[in-house]
Amino acid sequence: MAKVLIKTYGCQMNERDSEQVAQMLIARGHELTTSEKEADVILLNTCSVRDMAEQKALGKMRLLAHHHKGKGKVLGFLGCMAQSRGSELTAKADLVVGTQKFHRVADYVEELLARKAQPSMDDARFSIVDVEPEPGSQEEIRDHSLRPRQSSAFVSVMQGCNMRCTFCIVPQTRGSERSRAIPEIVREVEGLVARGVREVTLLGQIVNLYGRSEFPKVEGKSPFVQLLEAVHGVPGLERLRFTSPHPIGYKADLIEAFSRLPKLAEHVHLPLQSGSDRILKTMHRGYTAEAFVALAEKIRAARPGMAITTDIIVGFPGETEEDFQATREVCRRVRFDNAFIFRYSRRKDTPAAAMEGQLDDATLEARNQDLLELTNAIIREQLETYVGHRVEVLCEGPSKNNPARLTGRTRSNKIVLFEGGEDLIGRMVEVDIQRTSGFCLYGDVVSRLLS
Ligand code: SF4
Incomplete structure (x- = not known):
């Protein structure tokens, strides 16, 4: 079974599509990893909305190809840039899958892994491109x-x-x-x-x-x-x-x-x-x-x-x-x-x-x-305007920037940071807001809401 790394660029739709791909790979017995070194398969789920997003993904793929050359890894582009550039990307990756074919990724990954496992195959010459529309x-x-x-x-x-x-x-x-x-x-x-x-x-x-x-x-x-x-x-x-x-x-x-x-x-x-x-x-x-x-x-x-x-x-x-x-x-x-x-x-x-x-x-x-x-x-x-007020916050987990703090969102989608134990993760809590950084709110938990 393979270790797969999926890196996502762009919007929440892309995050969601990556989650679906991940779930399908897990259902087949593959495992997710965050380590490029460990990964057998590296998939970049791309964004085309701005040129900078495309350049970032292309640059990342260049680096991956350079560092992992000849190691039998499967490298792939998924999503919006894969859709708009199609086979033009096969010079850079083994797999190019468009926005209507995420459900085929697991099949294609397994086919490519099987080919790469055969030493006689000239894997540099074999790639899969699927950017066809699919009803449903x-x-x-x-x-x-x-x-x-x-x-x-x-x-x-x-x-x-x-x-x-x-x-x-x-x-x-x-x-x-x-x-x-x-x-x-x-x-x-x-x-x-x-x-x-x-x-x-x-x-x-x-x-x-x-x-x-x-x-x-x-x-x-x-x-x-x-x-x-x-x-x-x-x-x-x-x-x-x-x-x-x-x-x-x-x-x-x-x-x-x-x-x-x-x-x-x-x-x-x-x-x-x-x-x-x-x-x-x-x-x-x-x-x-x-x-x-x-x-x-x-x-x-x-x-x-x-x-x-x-x-x-x-x-x-x-x-x-x-x-x-x-x-x-x-x-x-x-x-x-x-x-x-x-x-x-x-x-x-x-x-x-x-x-x-x-x-x-x-x-x-x-x-x-x-x-x-x-x-x-x-x-x-x-x-x-929130400082001095009590708000309902759904606790998401440790803050990415400071894992010693927890983070969550108000109903109005403001990010709130606060201290508390792991037992609050996934819970609705009431927080007294003390201050703002100009980007998020800081406060103290006063109670855990029953629900
Ligand atoms: S064309 Fe683009 S910006 Fe306009 S509504 Fe559709 S997705 Fe949004």
Whole structure:
């Protein structure tokens, strides 16, 4: 049996896909490892959203090939970059598996291991590439390999995106929208809760438009709201989240769901991308800055304590200083609880890559820094409002940066660090918040909540 190392780049969808691959390999008797030296198989699950993510994975594979040459290891690319580059990657790896074929990885790994075990095989000449679309592949991301006392889990509910935002490569790497059926998803959540999970995050590239072309509205409720209601009904589940949504998917039925479904956590991600109407139009985002601000106000009004986080691209082709100032203005008005700011990254075969007015690196960097300063100051102010208050925290485990401390999240998705014994891991606790670093909260546990 082989030892397998899986390294994941990019978003939570990729994390979830890697978990599925890991679970399938474990089910076949293989073992996971974090040691490159020990590993017989090294798989990089890749991201294509920004050029930097692709370069990191390519650089990593170059190093792996150099260090492990002639040792009979299987090296593979999975996921988005594998999908978009396909057989071009076989010069660098033995295995290239796209986004609709994760369920085939275990078969392919075993085939490659068997070939490499035969000394006569010229393994440098043999590789497997599978980037074909597969109907029904969205149903295959459904198994979990949970850590002991793991309290939260991701559940993939749909794959792909039909939106065609002009900067985005996802519709090409992930294909068109395909959703799983509600009873299947509910069964998966029930299984997770039975194994001790208390919080699930429903995942999709455009999650709040889940099922829009496959399932009908019922009593005026979208398929996504029907899904939320069904998952909300799972006994023992305590918190429900979803990501990543699109602003146009927050219709009245979804906003209203926040007022009546108490397990829905007080946090929504609302990707702004730009605060300039002109840029939003060329991005094909389908809303204006005013509509976005009004939506954020409605969402905050639906539930007290609601946190709103966002993604923003600075330096989209043709972005003027005036456009950039419009983005700053929306940030000042909405006061995001967290903001992921990205310099525009030109992605091959996207409409924006061919647009005129590509900005230079210095402008991208200056705008990136400027917006980070503004949003970080607001994020700190938002965090300071928690100091002196008691919050409910789901304890995830030791902090990565300081394993002597425990970490968890509030319902509004703020990271909290606190001291406590291992018995708190996987538990819901009440914490008195004492201070903030500007990025997370620090506090003292006052009680363990019974549930
Ligand atoms: S909605 Fe999201 S995933 Fe879909 S094209 Fe736009 S940015 Fe990409």
